[in-house]
Amino acid sequence: xxxxxxxxTIQFQPEQRVDVIDVNQHVEQEAExxxxxxxxxxxCSYHTTAGYLEETICNRLDQCQDQVxxxxxxxxxxxxxxxxxxHDQLHLRKELSPKQRxxxxxxxxxxxxxxxxxxxxxxxxxxxPARPVFFIDLDGINKDNQDRRERRTTxxxxxxxxxxxxxxxxxxxxxxxxxxxxxxxxxxxxFKTLHERLAARGITTGRVHLELVPEEKHVGLTxxxxxxxxxxxxxxxVLQDPLQFMARKGRNMLRDPGAIPDKAKNxxxxxxxxxxxxxxxxxxxxESLIERIxxxxxxxxxxxxxxxxxxxxxxxxxxxANGEGTIExxxxxxxxxVQWRPSESQTRRVRATFTRFE
Numbered sequence: 615x616x617x618x619x620x621x622x623t624i625q626f627q628p629e630q631r632v633d634v635i636d637v638n639q640h641v642e643q644e645a646e647x648x649x650x651x652x653x654x655x656x657x658c659s660y661h662t663t664a665g666y667l668e669e670t671i672c673n674r675l676d677q678c679q680d681q682v683x684x685x686x687x688x689x690x691x692x693x694x695x696x697x698x699x700x701h702d703q704l705h706l707r708k709e710l711s712p713k714q715r716x717x718x719x720x721x722x723x724x725x726x727x728x729x730x731x732x733x734x735x736x737x738x739x740x741x742x743p744a745r746p747v748f749f750i751d752l753d754g755i756n757k758d759n760q761d762r763r764e765r766r767t768t769x770x771x772x773x774x775x776x777x778x779x780x781x782x783x784x785x786x787x788x789x790x791x792x793x794x795x796x797x798x799x800x801x802x803x804x805f806k807t808l809h810e811r812l813a814a815r816g817i818t819t820g821r822v823h824l825e826l827v828p829e830e831k832h833v834g835l836t837x838x839x840x841x842x843x844x845x846x847x848x849x850x851x852v853l854q855d856p857l858q859f860m861a862r863k864g865r866n867m868l869r870d871p872g873a874i875p876d877k878a879k880n881x882x883x884x885x886x887x888x889x890x891x892x893x894x895x896x897x898x899x900x901e902s903l904i905e906r907i908x909x910x911x912x913x914x915x916x917x918x919x920x921x922x923x924x925x926x927x928x929x930x931x932x933x934x935a936n937g938e939g940t941i942e943x944x945x946x947x948x949x950x951x952v953q954w955r956p957s958e959s960q961t962r963r964v965r966a967t968f969t970r971f972e
Contacts, residue, residue, distance in 0.1 A: 619772040619819045619971040621931065622648055627762045628664075628754025632686065634679045636746040641769055652771030655741040656821065656971075658929040660766050660944030662839040663724035663753035665733035669740075677746050686731060686750070692859075693726040695757065700847035701725070707843065717759065722848050724752035725838055729849070732921030735837040735947060736821065736929055741771055768929065768942065770819065772971035778815045779968040782827070783807070784961045791956050792853045796840035797824070797964075798948035805941065808928075811968060812939040818932040820970040822941060824949060825925035827963045832955035834922025835964075839946040853954040922952065 624640050637657060641648055649655060659665045667675075667682070675681040699722035700706065704715045727733075739747050755762050783804055787793045797804050808822055826833060852859050926949050933940040951962055 617651055617773065619770055620648065620651065621768060621770050621819070623766060623768045625764060625766050627764060628751040629762075631751075631753060631755040631757060632683070632690070633751045633754045634682045635749045635751065636679075637749045637767060637769070638743055638745065638747050642743055648769070648771060649741045649743045652741045653773045654738055654771070654775070655747075656736060656738050656770040656772070656927075656929060657747055657749075658736045658768045658770070658942060659749065660735075660768075660942070660947065661751075662837075662944065662946050663721055663728055664749060664751040664765060665728060665735050665837075666737040666747070666749060668732075668734060668737055671732075672739075672748065677748075679746075679748065682748055682750065686727065686752075689727045689731040690723070692730065693723040695723045696720070697723065699723070699726075700843040701841060703843070707841075709841075717756075719753060719756045719758060721753040721756075722844060725844055726848060726852065727752050729836045729838055729952075730852070730921065732923055734923065734926065735944075736927040738927075768931075770929065770931075770971060772819075774972040775820070775969045776972060777967060778817055778820070778970050779811055781807075781811065781966050783824075783964045783966055785951050785964055786961055787951070787953055787957055789956055789960055792850050792952075792954050793956075794840070794845045794849065794950055794952045795962075796948045796950055798840070798943070808941060808966060809938075811966075812930060812941075815968060815970075816939075817930055817968055817970050818937070818939040820930045820939070820968065822928045822930060823925060823967040823969065824928070825965050825967070827965055830957075830962055833951065833953040833957075833962055834924060835926045835949060835951055836923060837926050837928075837947055837949050840948045840950055841946075845950070849952065853952070 622641060622645055624637070624644050626635065626640055628635065638649065657666055671685075672682075675685055701722035702720035704710065704718055704720070707715065707718070710718055733750060739745070749765070749767055751763075751765060753763070754765070785795055785797065785802070785804070787795055795802075800806070812822070824835060826835060928949065929942040930939045931942055932938070951964070953962065
């Protein structure tokens, strides 16, 4: 017999900067039997440098922490800690106070790894206590002061998910080849529209699923921090030319610091092939698929090597103040649309699907 959805929010601290934590162990310690009462569970992270892998990828990794680390390794090589990211030039961060600049982590590598590896803020898994669900933290310890972070995740147990409403959103983009847009920007009115539809349909526990329509190409979605230097400089560098980015940022990519650009690019191509091989080997894919992926990477690196998503999910819970459904977001989280080729219409179409957990 189906039961009403239940909700649990847990807090924990990572043990190391890059940590893979089985959330289900914490759930069982916090509320034994919680997962046994439902068919499905949604896991929501409130952080921009820590999230989850989708279930299909975790299955390919044999639900093993060591293999998750192996999966992340190529992306951590692509985005090494301590490189000269604009985001980490704290004196340029005008939104930070002098006090904040003294404690703000230099973690552009973690943000870019989150986006590039396709980590998600919300995922769903079968509600099985014995099966691990990994919370992947890419910046669990601030390397500047060694402070361990406080992390928070919400788990919603439910039995059924029913589609209640759908609508199509138009997102304006610039005429630049590479552009990023925060869908949380109040000037767009997107979140206002989403909340109005949630209220009209009486959805208090569920999710909003945002997905690019099939016709949209050379564009992706993620949930991360919309910080100007990160989005308009560091991410742009990656999307413009990942090979040159690797040559400039990677500590071990170039043995000859004075290499001319063509030589640098050749080194980077070699390293990209090696990194792609690492990823596909970890996932257990076929050699023919490896060859196709490498060919595509060298032809269009940005869209083939980076695992940019075409959809994101946003958790909806009840607002205690007014009893209406509200989209759960961490302080710095925002759904972000990223394009790496221009749109002739200077708009992108996103389908919003509203579901209720039952």
